Amino acid sequence: MKTTLTYLFILAGAGLTVLCGKEEQPEVSVETPSHFAALDDVRLLATGLLELGQSLRDFVHKTKGQINDIFQKLNIFGRSFDQLSVLAREIKEEEEELKKTAVMLQANNEEIRGISVNIGSKVESIMLEKSSLRSKVEGLEEKLRSMSQSLLTGDQVRDINGLKGVINNQEQSITELLKAVREQSDQLNYQRVKIKSLEEKLTASTLAQDTSGRMPESFSSDTPTLSPYLASDSSKKTADMDLPSDCSEVFNRGEKISRVYAIRPNGSEPFKVFCDMTADHGATVIQRRRDGSVNFDQSWEKYENGFGDFHGEFWLGLSKIHSLVAQGNSVLHIHLEDWKHNKRFIEYTCDLDGPESNYTLHLKLLSGDLSDPMKNHTGMMFSTKDRDNNKHRHSNCAHNYTGGWWFNSCGDTNLNGRYFRMRHKGRSDRRRGIHLKPGRKASYSLRFTQISVFPFNTSSQSSETGGFLANNHL
Ligand SMILES: *[C@@H]1O[C@H](CO)[C@@H](O)[C@H](O)[C@H]1NC(C)=O
Ligand SMILES: *[C@@H]1O[C@H](CO)[C@@H](O)[C@H](O)[C@H]1NC(C)=O
Ligand SMILES: *[C@@H]1O[C@H](CO)[C@@H](O)[C@H](O)[C@H]1NC(C)=O
Ligand SMILES: *[C@@H]1O[C@H](CO)[C@@H](O)[C@H](O)[C@H]1NC(C)=O
Ligand SMILES: *[C@@H]1O[C@H](CO)[C@@H](O)[C@H](O)[C@H]1NC(C)=O
Numbered sequence: 133m134k135t136t137l138t139y140l141f142i143l144a145g146a147g148l149t150v151l152c153g154k155e156e157q158p159e160v161s162v163e164t165p166s167h168f169a170a171l172d173d174v175r176l177l178a179t180g181l182l183e184l185g186q187s188l189r190d191f192v193h194k195t196k197g198q199i200n201d202i203f204q205k206l207n208i209f210g211r212s213f214d215q216l217s218v219l220a221r222e223i224k225e226e227e228e229e230l231k232k233t234a235v236m237l238q239a240n241n242e243e244i245r246g247i248s249v250n251i252g253s254k255v256e257s258i259m260l261e262k263s264s265l266r267s268k269v270e271g272l273e274e275k276l277r278s279m280s281q282s283l284l285t286g287d288q289v290r291d292i293n294g295l296k297g298v299i300n301n302q303e304q305s306i307t308e309l310l311k312a313v314r315e316q317s318d319q320l321n322y323q324r325v326k327i328k329s330l331e332e333k334l335t336a337s338t339l340a341q342d343t344s345g346r347m348p349e350s351f352s353s354d355t356p357t358l359s360p361y362l363a364s365d366s367s368k369k370t371a372d373m374d375l376p377s378d379c380s381e382v383f384n385r386g387e388k389i390s391r392v393y394a395i396r397p398n399g400s401e402p403f404k405v406f407c408d409m410t411a412d413h414g415a416t417v418i419q420r421r422r423d424g425s426v427n428f429d430q431s432w433e434k435y436e437n438g439f440g441d442f443h444g445e446f447w448l449g450l451s452k453i454h455s456l457v458a459q460g461n462s463v464l465h466i467h468l469e470d471w472k473h474n475k476r477f478i479e480y481t482c483d484l485d486g487p488e489s490n491y492t493l494h495l496k497l498l499s500g501d502l503s504d505p506m507k508n509h510t511g512m513m514f515s516t517k518d519r520d521n522n523k524h525r526h527s528n529c530a531h532n533y534t535g536g537w538w539f540n541s542c543g544d545t546n547l548n549g550r551y552f553r554m555r556h557k558g559r560s561d562r563r564r565g566i567h568l569k570p571g572r573k574a575s576y577s578l579r580f581t582q583i584s585v586f587p588f589n590t591s592s593q594s595s596e597t598g599g600f601l602a603n604n605h606l
């Protein structure tokens with residue numbers, strides 16, 4: 133500051149000397165007072181210059197700061213730009229990857245569909261061949277019969293019999309082949325469904341999707357025996373993630389047809405169940421009796437894992453029932469029909485303990501149109517002929533009366549008893565059959581029972597049962 137000031141004064145002084153030196157010679161006497169005026173002017177000029185210099189300095193300072201600032205911002209921008217372009221590149225790569233996967237999945241699906249159709253037509257042609265073979269065999273047999281009336285040598289008869297054997301073998305192997313092909317086809321269908329669910333997860337994909345969100349056909353196929361759980365290989369896991377937790381959820385997802393579906397209750401392996409759909413909710417069927425086609429006098433192991441046929445008589449299995457009920461808020465619905473075709477129902481809130489407590493049953497009456505036949509069964513462990521857990525140590529109800537049940541005392545209600553076709557049976561036979569024991573009244577034989585569970589909130593509080601019952605029992 134000080135140096136600048138001094139410098140400016142020197143500058144001003146120099147300017148003055150030059151000015152004075154120049155104008156002193158022509159007008160010395162006339163301009164004498166102007167010496168002072170000029171000095172004032174110089175001082176003014178100096179002050180102006182000083183101010184100018186200061187503001188110039190300030191300006192340079194400020195500008196420098198601003199330029200620094202701008203450089204900083206430019207730097208930041210440059211860096212952000214770099215980062216952005218890296219990100220953009222990454223996003224683009226991911227998108228490419230996804231697109232590729234989607235295209236691949238689509239192609240796989242198409243291929244599988246093609247194979248499915250192919251198998252279908254092959255099965256048809258094999259069927260045709262089989263029936264033509266059969267008619268040939270019949271023709272041959274016919275011929276054989278007519279020929280046997282005329283004279284035939286022993287050799288000829290032997291030849292013809294041999295031929296017949298060959299043809300029978302042929303037919304047998306065709307049947308086996310058909311079975312294998314059908315299994316293959318089911319497998320393919322399952323794969324297709326898996327791919328479809330993966331495809332739906334690829335939201336970035338712009339490819340058109342099949343809008344039919346139906347459950348896989350392979351799940352609806354007949355189930356002659358109840359497998360413990362769906363076979364679980366690692367590749368299946370992704371497709372299983374989206375399985376509904378019970379039939380109520382299946383219903384809520386828009387499936388209104390009573391049939392077999394795959395479900396996966398919370399914390400359980402996936403398995404198949406029969407869903408009974410009414411107009412307003414879906415119930416998971418855990419037991420059905422209707423014609424005596426399945427033997428219910430089974431071991432603990434069978435009662436634990438389930439047995440029978442979903443489209444006829446079956447017991448879902450204690451471990452699966454437990455995983456269903458363990459989800460909470462369960463209602464147990466029992467539908468009954470007697471030999472006069474009277475229909476009754478009764479509903480309980482239901483809890484079922486696990487295997488460590490031998491599947492102890494806890495029921496609380498909700499509603500129904502018959503007197504409580506399960507009053508003595510709440511708090512009971514499950515018993516079978518090979519594991520007796522009833523209250524009376526000296527008698528084995530499951531053994532004497534057949535069927536696994538939550539026995540308290542023998543002769544109690546047992547919906548897993550023997551199926552007696554005849555209506556008029558003696559008391560002791562009734563007690564061995566499927567029967568109700570409402571209080572002190574005589575036991576009551578039944579021709580149809582179905583037990584199902586569903587969450588409390590969707591309870592219809594009515595005796596209505598689904599299309600399956602209506603179609604099969606009216
Ligand atoms: C499943 O069970 C676990 C453990 O019992 C619980 O924490 C979880 O909330 C349950 N999930 C659902 C969807 O009910
Ligand atoms: C479960 O049943 C077995 C066999 O009948 C028995 O030994 C065991 O004590 C039972 N468990 C409980 C908790 O009562
Ligand atoms: C069950 O059968 C055993 C013999 O098999 C018999 O001793 C027992 O008294 C029977 N119990 C009932 C309740 O019939
Ligand atoms: C329930 O048990 C009590 C006593 O244990 C018995 O008197 C009653 O008859 C039983 N009820 C039925 C329906 O079996
Ligand atoms: C029914 O569901 C609602 C939530 O959807 C819940 O608040 C209520 O407690 C449930 N009622 C019963 C009885 O479980």
